[in-house]
Amino acid sequence: MRESRRILVLCLLAALAAVAGLSYAVKAQTGEIPGAKRRVKVLAKPQYPDLARRLNLSGVVKVEVTIEPDGKVKRTRILGGHPVLAAEAERAAMASEFEPGPKETTEVIDFKFGPGE
Secondary structure, three states, X not given: OHXXXXXXXXXXXXXXXXXXXXXXXXXXXXXXXXXOOOOEEEOOOOOOOHHHHHHOOOEEEEEEXXXXXOOEEEEEEEEEOOHXXXXXXXXXXXXXXXXXXXXXXXXXXXXXXXXXX
16 A cells, blocks of 8 residues: 555656646746746747657757857757657757857757647
């Protein structure tokens, strides 16, 4: 009984984390990243890969971006998400642009993928 309660609590926490992540992804798509040091000027929209469409994959890919002082993305690093979706998320992150700032900064962008995205 105690073990099933623990599993239920873990499932509920995972569901809450997923909902929070989707909310964050929607804000990233509109150029608003909560807690971000730099505002997004251009957030490139990733294409839904054909293989992902055939496999009916959906989900969120987290990409860490290093931004140069002029606002251009210098490099990216995938933090999480399905490998089939990761390459397209990384391409979109590299094509994005941020407001200029006094120094190099790091941000995390969530890209949401799905059949209707």
